[in-house]
Amino acid sequence: MSDSGPLDLFQRAREVGEEPPAPPARRRIGPYEVLGELGRGGFGRVYRARDELGREVALKVLIDLGLDRIERFRREAKATAKLSHPNVLKIHNADYVEGRLFLVTELVPDCQTLDKALSTTDRERGLELILAAGAGLAHAHEQGLTHRDVKPANLLVGSDGRLRVADFGLVLAEEDGRLTQTGFTVGTPRYMAPEQRAGLRRIVGPPCDVWALGVILYRFLAGVFPYADHVAPPLLLSASPPTPPREHDPTIPRALDRVCLRALAPDPVDRYPDAGAFTRDLSRALQGEPGAPKSLAAAVLVGVALVGGLAWGLSPASPSAPTAASAPKASVSAAGTPAPSAAAKPKRDPLAPSLQSSEGLPGPPAGLAFPDTQLPREATPPELEAAVTRLIVLGGLRDAHDQLERLVKGGKSRADYVLQRGRIGLELGRYAEARADFNAFSRRSPHTSSYRSLGGAMVCLSYGMEGDRGRTLESGSRVVLGIREVHPSFLRVAEFYGVVARAYLLVGATAEAEKVVQEGLAVFLQNPLLLATLADIYVDQGRLAKAWEQYGAGIKLPKARGTWLLLRAEARLLVGLRAGAAEDAQACLREAGEAAEQWYALALRCQARIGLGALDAAEADLAALELGPASWRVAALRARLCLARADPAGVRRALAAAESGDASLDLLRARLAWLEGRSSDSLVVLDAALAKGARPALQGRLLALRAFVLAKASRRLEARAAAKRALELLPEPEQALAKRLRGLRSGEEDFSK
Numbered sequence: 201m202s203d204s205g206p207l208d209l210f211q212r213a214r215e216v217g218e219e220p221p222a223p224p225a226r227r228r229i230g231p232y233e234v235l236g237e238l239g240r241g242g243f244g245r246v247y248r249a250r251d252e253l254g255r256e257v258a259l260k261v262l263i264d265l266g267l268d269r270i271e272r273f274r275r276e277a278k279a280t281a282k283l284s285h286p287n288v289l290k291i292h293n294a295d296y297v298e299g300r301l302f303l304v305t306e307l308v309p310d311c312q313t314l315d316k317a318l319s320t321t322d323r324e325r326g327l328e329l330i331l332a333a334g335a336g337l338a339h340a341h342e343q344g345l346t347h348r349d350v351k352p353a354n355l356l357v358g359s360d361g362r363l364r365v366a367d368f369g370l371v372l373a374e375e376d377g378r379l380t381q382t383g384f385t386v387g388t389p390r391y392m393a394p395e396q397r398a399g400l401r402r403i404v405g406p407p408c409d410v411w412a413l414g415v416i417l418y419r420f421l422a423g424v425f426p427y428a429d430h431v432a433p434p435l436l437l438s439a440s441p442p443t444p445p446r447e448h449d450p451t452i453p454r455a456l457d458r459v460c461l462r463a464l465a466p467d468p469v470d471r472y473p474d475a476g477a478f479t480r481d482l483s484r485a486l487q488g489e490p491g492a493p494k495s496l497a498a499a500v501l502v503g504v505a506l507v508g509g510l511a512w513g514l515s516p517a518s519p520s521a522p523t524a525a526s527a528p529k530a531s532v533s534a535a536g537t538p539a540p541s542a543a544a545k546p547k548r549d550p551l552a553p554s555l556q557s558s559e560g561l562p563g564p565p566a567g568l569a570f571p572d573t574q575l576p577r578e579a580t581p582p583e584l585e586a587a588v589t590r591l592i593v594l595g596g597l598r599d600a601h602d603q604l605e606r607l608v609k610g611g612k613s614r615a616d617y618v619l620q621r622g623r624i625g626l627e628l629g630r631y632a633e634a635r636a637d638f639n640a641f642s643r644r645s646p647h648t649s650s651y652r653s654l655g656g657a658m659v660c661l662s663y664g665m666e667g668d669r670g671r672t673l674e675s676g677s678r679v680v681l682g683i684r685e686v687h688p689s690f691l692r693v694a695e696f697y698g699v700v701a702r703a704y705l706l707v708g709a710t711a712e713a714e715k716v717v718q719e720g721l722a723v724f725l726q727n728p729l730l731l732a733t734l735a736d737i738y739v740d741q742g743r744l745a746k747a748w749e750q751y752g753a754g755i756k757l758p759k760a761r762g763t764w765l766l767l768r769a770e771a772r773l774l775v776g777l778r779a780g781a782a783e784d785a786q787a788c789l790r791e792a793g794e795a796a797e798q799w800y801a802l803a804l805r806c807q808a809r810i811g812l813g814a815l816d817a818a819e820a821d822l823a824a825l826e827l828g829p830a831s832w833r834v835a836a837l838r839a840r841l842c843l844a845r846a847d848p849a850g851v852r853r854a855l856a857a858a859e860s861g862d863a864s865l866d867l868l869r870a871r872l873a874w875l876e877g878r879s880s881d882s883l884v885v886l887d888a889a890l891a892k893g894a895r896p897a898l899q900g901r902l903l904a905l906r907a908f909v910l911a912k913a914s915r916r917l918e919a920r921a922a923a924k925r926a927l928e929l930l931p932e933p934e935q936a937l938a939k940r941l942r943g944l945r946s947g948e949e950d951f952s953k
Contacts, residue, residue, distance in 0.1 A: 229302065230295060232259055248307060257292060260303040277303060280368050282343045287336030289356065289366040305366075310359035315352035317363075318420050326420050327456075327486055329355075329363050334413055334479035336365035341406045341474040348404065350412035351391040390425060391415050394466050407468035410478050414463025414471075417482075421456060422448035426464050455485035561809070561817040564802060564824035565789055588620040590796050592627055597832060598859050600624050615641050622658060627860060631666045635659050653682045657699040664703030667893040672707045676700040680716060694724040698733045706893030710740050728760065732767055739771050740896050742932065747771060762791040762801075769804045773811070774897045775931035782808035799825070803833055810840045832858040832865070839868045848875045863894040867902055874909060882909050900929030904937055911944055920945050 227234040232249040238258060239246045247259040277294040284290070293304035314333065318326045333355050340347060347354075347368060354367040389397060393411035396404050418426045426442035445460055446452045459481050465471045472478040591600040604621045622637030642655030660675040683696050697720030704713035714737050720730045731750060738747035751771065754764035769784035785805035789798060806821035818841055825834045835858035842850030851872045858865055866889030873882035886906045890899065903926035910919035923941040930938055 229259060229261065232257070232304070234259070249304075251292075251304070256307045258305045258307045260305060262301045282345065283340060285336055285339040287332045287363055287365060288339060289364040306364075308356045308358040308364055311356040313353050314355035314357060314363065314416070317357040318352075323421075327417075327482070329357060330413065330417055330420065331479055331482055331486075332363040333365060333416070334475045334482065336363070337409050337413070337475035338479055340365070340368075341409070341476060346404065346406050347409050348396070349388060349391075350409050350416075351388045352416060355416075393468065395468055405468070406474040407471045409475055410463050410472045411468075413475065413478055414460055417456075417460050418442065418445060418464060421445040421452050421460060424448065453485065456482075459485050561814060562786065563817070563820050565798065584616055584620055588623060592623065593796060593800055597624055597627050599830065601628060619655075619658075626658075626662055626665055627862070629665075629860070631662045635662050638662070653679055653693075653696050656682060657696045657703075661699050661703040661706075664706035664893045667707060667891050669707040669709065672703050672893075673709060673712065676703055676712075676716070680719070694720055694727045694729055697724075698729045701730075701733050701737070703893075705736060705740055705895065708896065710737055713737050714741075728754065732764075735767070736771065739775060739931075744775065744932065762788050762797050765791070766797065766800060766804065769801070769808070773804065773808060774895060776811075776897075776933040776937075778808045778811040781805075782812065799828070803837065806837050807840065810837070810844055813844070815841060815844055830857065832860040832862075836862075836865055836868060839872070843868065843871055843875070846875065848872060851875070863889045863892050863898055863902070866892075867898070867905065870902070870905055870909075874905065879909050879913055896929045897931050897934075900926045900931070900934070901937075903929065904941055907941060907944055
């Protein structure tokens with residue numbers, strides 16, 4: 201390379217400003233002997249040449265010295281100088297000689313483009329070539345470079361069988377500022393990601409290259425492009441995933457299906473974050489290992505419904521996950537709950553069910569598999585989100601928190617690890633700590649303003665869970681204003697609407713929640729997260745017919761049937777329709793879905809059976825669940841079962857192992873204190889629980905128990921006021937409990953004895 205350096209060369213080319221000479225009549229360009237032309241395009245020509253050392257090289261000569269062409273040429277030289285990888289075309293030199301600006305690259309022997317190579321090879325060899333392309337791009341992404349024009353014509357396969365990624369003329373570096381004029385897009389439309397086609401320059405990054413790899417993989421597997429070429433960018437941004445390749449060719453393994461569809465997620469956050477993650481999962485799929493966790497958008501519902509958080513799905517069970525027949529039994533600590541005095545006399549639990557026979561009820565499924573409870577040490581943000589959601593759903597909060605603490609202290613200080621620690625903090629009731637993590641995530645996230653909206657939405661949720669109505673509504677309004685500034689139909693905006701709406705539900709602001717959801721649905725038509733949130737709003741408003749209609753529509757969707765069954769089962773439990781909840785959970789168990797769904801379905805069926813008084817059947821379900829990992833949800837079920845059997849000691853042992861900020865646990869603790877004759881302790885727990893955010897049905901049960909405790913203490917006026925408020929909040933199906941409350945208010949039932 202000339203002593204003046206490559207950047208000076210480009211400046212000299214600009215200053216000359218003359219038309220470059222025609223291709224040489226003599227067969228030399230500077231010190232290079234031209235042996236023949238390899239190809240040409242709008243940028244210039246490529247020659248086969250020999251350098252002074254006798255080495256054959258390729259000369260890429262720019263024939264148009266317009267400023268935009270020179271800038272593109274400069275970018276390619278500067279970017280590729282950083283790269284050294286077997287699957288990236290090597291740049292030897294850059295020079296400006298006799299009015300010609302050119303790059304000197306390695307010569308790929310007898311090269312052909314990837315599409316030609318794929319058309320004449322078998323599936324195994326074709327996938328190896330796509331893996332090689334991913335490896336080359338992964339190296340570029342590690343250096344902070346995004347190619348932006350990945351397509352078969354820029355992926356060269358030599359006679360040596362090695363693939364090289366070429367033509368970095370549109371490369372985007374992390375440190376670069378504005379590259380193109382507003383609204384101007386660069387790349388090849390067939391292979392351009394939705395955000396790239398829409399001209400959203402500020403969020404173009406490695407996921408754009410992943411999309412192009414997904415298009416190449418899809419076309420190789422299915423024989424067609426995933427989307428029609430005429431689909432407008434705004435529609436593509438909010439499009440559903442393409443038809444799975446297996447529907448074109450049933451011989452395609454499901455693992456390849458999953459990798460391909462994740463790479464083609466319209467939302468870049470749902471894609472692999474870079475080519476390295478794509479290549480790792482594709483490699484695992486080729487080796488017969490389980491595929492990547494499913495798309496966050498596709499697995500949106502259960503994580504939200506169960507934890508009140510973001511739309512993060514359940515990931516598949518680990519292949520080595522223990523089954524109910526082999527897992528060690530979880531231990532339950534008896535520490536942490538004060539024992540009753542010897543003189544305390546157990547009382548009848550006013551919320552306990554009437555006992556029923558368990559005869560004829562099905563037992564737990566044979567060989568129940570338990571989902572993996574270990575967080576990955578090396579994970580992409582979507583993989584980490586899925587793993588944390590799985591632990592939250594399973595109830596392994598303490599374990600998840602300890603794992604995240606170790607990872608963060610061990611150097612995993614990436615913003616998404618801090619975000620996940622905040623999620624666990626919320627579930628543990630550590631609201632201030634969680635807010636600190638969410639605010640830190642917003643400051644440290646390297647991504648766009650939409651991620652700042654994510655941090656704000658989670659702060660809003662923390663206030664909702666804490667029961668601070670004023671701050672919930674105030675912070676939620678700010679988040680919604682911020683969401684409107686994010687490009688419509690893009691990123692995870694639907695999730696942010698859903699999180700704010702759920703925060704509003706926790707403080708009883710159902711009208712405001714519905715308004716937020718309807719605004720989201722105006723942009724994200726038929727979004728499953730928002731539709732599920734709308735169904736929950738109908739439940740809290742007492743519009744149960746509308747809610748069941750909404751859940752029923754979701755259950756009819758074949759690919760989401762199990763998830764919607766779980767959602768309806770949970771909603772039915774909330775309003776006291778325990779028989780219907782048991783039926784939905786049983787139907788989900790018959791679906792034979794993922795391990796986490798099966799586990800939660802069994803837990804919901806167990807809870808429904810306890811509420812129905814079918815205690816022997818509930819005991820069988822619980823025994824199967826207790827063979828799995830330690831979980832506050834399982835401990836809470838054991839406490840419920842012991843309460844139904846009037847076993848205070850058993851309740852105390854179970855609750856000692858249930859660490860969570862969930863208000864339903866406070867109700868169990870208050871019921872335990874009532875059973876043990878500790879009325880004042882019961883009131884303290886109830887008052888603290890009522891100060892938190894909770895759904896109306898749960899608040900109604902808390903107030904009902906408070907009314908009974910106050911009546912027992914002969915505080916009749918307070919008891920009647922609590923009973924009145926409880927009757928306003930209890931769902932219509934809770935007729936038996938409502939009847940007792942009306943008796944308390946009228947004086948027909950005496951709770952002082």
